[in-house]
Every structure is written in structure tokens, then in C-alpha cells.
Amino acid sequence: MSNVAPAQTLDGYQAHALSVTALKQGSDSPVKIEIVPGKIMEVDCNHHSLIGEFAEKVLSDGNQYYVFESNGQAISTLMACPDNTRRKEFVRGQSIFIDNNSAVPPVVFASEGIEIKQRNWSSSKPYPIEKEVNHTIETEATKALEAYPESLEGYDRYVLFLPEIKNSVKERKVEIIPGVTTEVDCNMHGLLGTFVEKNIEGWGYSYLVFESDGGVRSTMMACPDNTRRTELVTGATHLMDYNSRLPVVVFIPEKDNFSVQYRVWEAGDLK
Structure with a gap:
């Protein structure tokens, strides 16, 4: 992570450039970047x-940048400490995840001192999630399944x-990837839809x-011929903790x- 002098500046903020990783051609193992704000x-x-x-934020040329808005203060739990010992540490704020799909390093703006x-x-590569549940070994997770709804209309x-x-x-996270198998042409396609997280009351x-x-949405390029093919078109994903x-x-x-x-995601070192 390094300070940069981009064309875009913000009064009262300092610019930081992320480092991007070049992906191997044909690689099916994408990389996500977690942007982590903090203060000593x-x-x-x-x-x-x-x-x-x-x-x-989005610039007029379509490139994105990110602004971390903070007053520099921290919140804490309120446990009684056994003594008055204090130490200095990097206190983290709420991080965000972005896809590493641009050759241009994303720029992040943060207040001075942050x-x-x-x-x-x-x-990992993507793996299918099964519709039917067949478990022969009882675990904490299989017992917990009893609290979840067995069906939902439609x-x-x-x-x-x-x-x-x-x-x-x-540290690991799990990404849930919805998809629909459909006929497509030479354009890039994406499944329309959103994930909604529902809570189970009392649990x-x-x-x-x-x-x-x-x-399905798609780009609007003119295809050289009318060739069509059947493929899996994926939509917006949901990233969650591995548990x-x-x-x-x-x-x-x-x-x-x-x-x-x-997919299962695995964290690298914080830099």
C-alpha cells in the first residue's frame, strides 16, 4: 500500500493506491481485494x-474509487479489565471487498491519520450445492438444520x-453463486436478481x-454470426463467514x- 498522487483529489483526504495482482490467462481462480481501514x-x-x-464513487471515465469517511474515533466493548495495562495496536474499521478485475490500481481516500x-x-474452484440433503453422520450443523424452514413456496x-x-x-469466507443455464450469444451475460438474508426468529x-x-442482462455488441450456445450464467453473489x-x-x-x-475464499497477509 502506498500513497499516490492521482488526477482525482479530495480536500481533507489522503489518497492510497491498492496493489493489483495479474491473473494468469484462463485462470478460474479469481482474487478479491479486502480494503482494511485502521488507525494506531x-x-x-x-x-x-x-x-x-x-x-x-465513479469517475466520468467509469473508473471507481473509494472514500472511507470517519471521525477517527473508536468504539469498544465494555468489559472490566483486570489492570490498567494499555498497548498500541492497529484498530480496524469496517472493511469492504472488491474484485481484482482491473489493471488500474483502485484508489482509496481516507482522512489524515487513518x-x-x-x-x-x-x-477455490466453484462447487455445486446439492438440492437434496443426505447426511448420515450427525454433527452440530445437521442438528441446527432442524431450525431452518424446510420449504418456501416457489x-x-x-x-x-x-x-x-x-x-x-x-481466515476463510464462503461465496454463494446463483446461476441459470440458458442460451446465449457472443455478448457477456449476467443473471438478474438479488440475495435477501432472512433471520430465523429466536435462533x-x-x-x-x-x-x-x-x-438475463447482456452487453450489446454486434455478434459476427448468429451462433448461440448454452452456458451457465451467474448473478450477484453473497459473501459470508466460513462456519x-x-x-x-x-x-x-x-x-x-x-x-x-x-467458492471458499482464503485470506492472505494484511499489508
């Missing part, structure tokens, strides 16, 4: 978080049990509902051409 502060035994939030760091996340239920990963210090659990009519103690329950529209996949 003196803290006690409590957990502290920097107050603030990101705003995404640092911007980044973590690059690497992913939707199929998909359930994912994540394997427990022992003796690992690496503290949640599940996902992908709301979509199956419509093997709970099932991932997803409701997808009840249509034969709908499906859902997942």
Missing part, C-alpha cells in the same frame, strides 16, 4: 473498532455443510433467498434451469 491507537483489554464507513491496508483473498431448498478445518489460522440463524425471475457449525441454507427459484454453487 492506545487500547486496553477490550475489543476496539474504528468508526466509519466506505462510500463507492491508514489503509489490504488483504488479497484467493479462491423455491427449492439447497443445503451446504462445510467441513471443519482444524489447526488453521487462515440467531439466517438463510438466503435468491429473488429472480430468471431474466462449519451451521448449515448454509439457500432458497433458489423452483425452475429446472436454476442452480447454485459456492
Whole structure:
């Protein structure tokens, strides 16, 4: 992470350039960038978080930049500390994730005194989530499944049990990827729809509902011929914490051409 002097400037803010990773041609393992704001502060035994939030902006040329708006203050838990020992640490604010799909390093603006760091996340290949649940071994996650709705009108239920990963210090997240198999031409296509997170009252659990009519958006390039092919078109994804103690329950529209996949993301070092 380095300070830069971009064409765009903001009064009262300092610019920081993220580093991007060149992807190998044909690679099916994308990279996400986590933008992490923070500030070196003196803290006690409590957990502290920097107050603030990101705003995404778009320049006239279509390039994006990000502004972390913060007053530089932190909130903390209110546990009684055993002594008055204090230490200095990097107090993090709420981070955001962006796709590493541009050769131009994204620029982040933050107030003076606030640092911007980044973590690059690497992913597995996509795996399908099964519609039917067949589990023969009882685990904490299979027991918890009893609290989730078994059906939703107009939707199929998909359930994912994540394997427990022992003796690992690496942070992981799971990305849920909806898709529809349809006929396409030479243009780039994307499935229309959004994920809605629903809470299960009294349990503290949640599940996902992908709301979509199956419509597909596309670029408007003129194709050289009328050749068409059938392929899986994916839509907006949902990124969540990796937790093997709970099932991932997803409701997808009840249509034969709908499906859902997942990727596991693994964090690199904070820089």
C-alpha cells in the first residue's frame, strides 16, 4: 500500500493506491481485494473498532474509487479489565471487498491519520450445492438444520455443510453463486436478481433467498454470426463467514434451469 498522487483529489483526504495482482490467462481462480481501514491507537483489554464507513464513487471515465469517511474515533466493548495495562495496536474499521478485475490500481481516500491496508483473498474452484440433503453422520450443523424452514413456496431448498478445518489460522469466507443455464450469444451475460438474508426468529440463524425471475442482462455488441450456445450464467453473489457449525441454507427459484454453487475464499497477509 502506498500513497499516490492521482488526477482525482479530495480536500481533507489522503489518497492510497491498492496493489493489483495479474491473473494468469484462463485462470478460474479469481482474487478479491479486502480494503482494511485502521488507525494506531492506545487500547486496553477490550475489543476496539474504528468508526466509519466506505462510500463507492465513479469517475466520468467509469473508473471507481473509494472514500472511507470517519471521525477517527473508536468504539469498544465494555468489559472490566483486570489492570490498567494499555498497548498500541492497529484498530480496524469496517472493511469492504472488491474484485481484482482491473489493471488500474483502485484508489482509496481516507482522512489524515487513518491508514489503509489490504488483504488479497484467493479462491477455490466453484462447487455445486446439492438440492437434496443426505447426511448420515450427525454433527452440530445437521442438528441446527432442524431450525431452518424446510420449504418456501416457489423455491427449492439447497443445503451446504462445510467441513471443519482444524489447526488453521487462515481466515476463510464462503461465496454463494446463483446461476441459470440458458442460451446465449457472443455478448457477456449476467443473471438478474438479488440475495435477501432472512433471520430465523429466536435462533440467531439466517438463510438466503435468491429473488429472480430468471431474466438475463447482456452487453450489446454486434455478434459476427448468429451462433448461440448454452452456458451457465451467474448473478450477484453473497459473501459470508466460513462456519462449519451451521448449515448454509439457500432458497433458489423452483425452475429446472436454476442452480447454485459456492467458492471458499482464503485470506492472505494484511499489508
